[in-house]
Amino acid sequence: MRTMLNIANYEVRHILKDRVAFAIVFLAPLFFAFLMGSVYYSAAINDVPFALVDLDNSLASREVADYFSTGQHFKINPEIDTCEKMEKAMREGIIRGGIVVPEDFSKKLARKQSTEVLVVYDASNLLWGYNIRKFAYEGMDEFNRRYAAAYLQSMGMHPAQSDEVLNLVNCSIMTWYNPTYSYINFLYAGVIFIILHQLGLLGVTLTIPREKEGNTWIHYLASPLERWQIIFGKSLPYIIAGFFNYALLLWFAHHFILLKIEGSILLIALLGFLYTCAIIFLGFFISLYAENSLQISRYLILLSIPIFMISGYTWPRYRIPGIIIAISELTPFTWMAEAFRKVTIKNLGFPDIAYNVLGLSIMIVIGLALSGTFRKDREPIAEDKIRVNGGPEYPRRV
Amino acid sequence: MLRLFYAFFRREFTYIWRDRGLRVVLLVMPLLSLLLFGLAYRAQVLTDIPTAIADLDRSAQSRALASDIKQAENLDVVAYYNSYEEIKRAIEKGEVVVGVVIPEKFGQQQELRRPTRVAMIIDGSNMVYAINASVAVLQVVRTIEVKSGVKVLLAQGEHMKDAMNALMAVNIVDEPWFNPTINYAFFLVLGLVLNIWQQCCTLLSAMTIIGETGTRSWVHLKSSSRSLFIIFLAKILAHLVIFMATVAVLYGLCFEVLHLPLRCDFGKLMLFTMGFAVAMHSLGTLVSSFSRTAADASRIVMAIAVPAFVLSGFSWPLEAMPQILAQVVKWLPQTGFFQGVIFLSMKDASWAYMSQYYFQFLLFALVAYALTAVIFRLVPQKTS
């Protein structure tokens, strides 16, 4: 035990003396969380650059226009007033959507015929597309309600009576968990976990290549140390730092980026501990068999966005083919991101994340078992093969 | 001079081939990512939002209401429950995204023309679903409310058509442009794949300077009388050839096999991509000139290239970012590339429009290569 703590102590010193390792373990997580947090800080897509093409130019059509120009959803570009201009502006991204009120709009309304307005939106980016579509439908719904009430009253109905007609079936639409439709609540926790995942792995995977590149690994092999002493001693600082970063980033996210975090603190802590351990032991295993830190850096960082995208965290999981899901379940991220959403956004208890806790625990056991496979001897280092940047050597300017 | 150029141009390919990591990164990773993302977004359109109905009334009226919901576009009723609790559980577990609760005595109240509340619950935790669900629910709600309103008006002797029009005066015709089927794969797959491609290429460009100056053989080059400019130019051109060859394969697969939309001329797209490739390469080269080791260079360029995808406004719009951030990231070559590639491939943007991006790439590359040249002279290189 003491030996293990001593090894951990020196691992900390290695980290502190290695600028890159220090940055990866202590600075980078918060920096990237800050960077990504500022990207999503507005949480919603508002002020959509929008065109209002009013071909009717009547009182009624201006009323429709009002629904789009007031409020924070749309930002009307006043220069665009014809369909041609709108089309060009759409193509150049000056506006992302528009509404066209037809020429006969007020005439049809007056004749009590139903009429149509055209809503166009840029679907090449569906974040624009989906949001504009939603805003437009909400706006027109509101318009229709008011119009109907006014109409019925003009027919001589009492306001209470017209209300009765319109609200006979009163559907109340409730959006649970994220009523403000905040993209922060949807995305940001996942972003934090991918940052912790990748930087956690990157940090711990440096540990053995550092020894091999410095030619010091031979002393560990020649030593009477038990394997578990090496594994735990070298992992411990990364686990502590990882958990610290987990807490720090969540605190930052909650207080500064306004990420919704509800649910039991105990569960959140448990998840964080399991997540960190799963990452670190997996990383230790990679570290043992990696060729050198150049190659690890290349592969690991490349995987960041794929791990996020295929995990089912954004695109609904059951729409993703089983094989991809199976691959995504090889990473702690998939298990963690899902469980965390359940606890903090949906405020669910342990039974609902028991499966994820089990998954993460199994990953820890597997990571440890794999880490324990290393032998305290090595293949003699061959130098008769032409290999660029293989083995402990890669270009360095010292 | 040409011979020197050619010798180093060829050597670069040998070098990359023998670096197993680079070989895998350049040949396998982009294709693997294409496979991964292509499969993940195979269900391209999010229709059929899983919906559950709890009919607590079981009257003729409530059944009629349930059948209206069943017929709604985009809502897929997958379960019927008997209590609010069950609906709540199903939403908690994520089994359904929309839950409808028809209250007890619904039919009776309708008969008496008393307003009754029907609860429509949307799970807001996944926005991709929630936004679509909210529109689908809004539409069905309109239909239901109009239907019931019309009934009342009819009973009061209103003419049917007038009644309908009164309650639903304005209809929306919605037209998604550039991606008429609202296909998620069209939106994401090309960008995601190109993102992996640009990261892979960035890794190669991070070797440009340190890959030479960090090796023992550097002393020979440095002490030789041959032009270092020609040598590095040969390397850069070799890298660009590799970038363009890999992206050509990816484009081919994306447009021919996955049938992603390509509305512009292919040559135009390739030219634009090359503009980006030069700018991206200059960034990698710049980093490789001051990094201590190749691993450091790789990490630094990736610390830029990975967030650059998110920062580029490819998914989360630049307009929704804080102004100051949007102004800064505008100068990253990735921002111009991911914006421009969508404008080109989906909207066939004009030369005039695209010229701003070409200008950015050119400016970026000039500055970065010039800085590289300065740093190269300032930083002491390995000599032992």
Place this chain on the structure above:
Amino acid sequence: MKNTGDKEVVISIRGLVQKVGKRTVLKGVDLDLYRGECLGVFGLRGTGKTTLLHAALGVDRIKSGTIEILGQNIAKNQAYKKKMGLVTQQPSLFADLNVAENLDLFRVIKKAPFERLEDVIQRLQLEDYLRETLPSLQVGVYQRVALACALLNRPEILIIDEIIRDIDLESRSVILQVLEAYLEEGNSCLCGFSNMEHVHYLDRVAWLDDGMVKIYSPDEAENIWKELNAVIPKKRGEQDA
């Protein structure tokens, strides 16, 4: 250094075959190291000196053969590692730590008691260097630190590779004194060397050539070396190759 008479075998190597990559470097080496002796493994560059030493220590996996250390087969039990010390040919101390930190970390790795630190520091006269960083050390002092680290656990067997090649005379004399005292205490030493000048510090020489070992006395080895050099009259001798 004298040969002790009792001839207890501490390392016994039988039929050691070792391949590095595709090349068979050791082709069936038999070698015994006796208690209290200093056995030098001589070979020019690339003959497999280091390969043999690392195999004997048990850090490199071997193709075939058996190695017994202190009566135990090293493939089956690693308890022997407590009684081994190692100084490598390539620098292998922790370059990011200073001398004192290196000594302390080696104490941890070798599970040696704290009190040993003082002893080795004093023996190798490192008192003035404790705060120094490794890159700032002279080669000779670096080797003293390396030897100090190796001796922390009071090893019975020391494996050292080219420890006194090309180092300053002061450090050489410190190291040789320490080694002499170490052998006096009944310990053994297996060391790689490539400079015949140092042959007389040794008890026996294991001459490594073409993957095989022949045992000579220091005098024999020196004579053979001279004969070999005489055959290449016009070229410079490769004494220090």
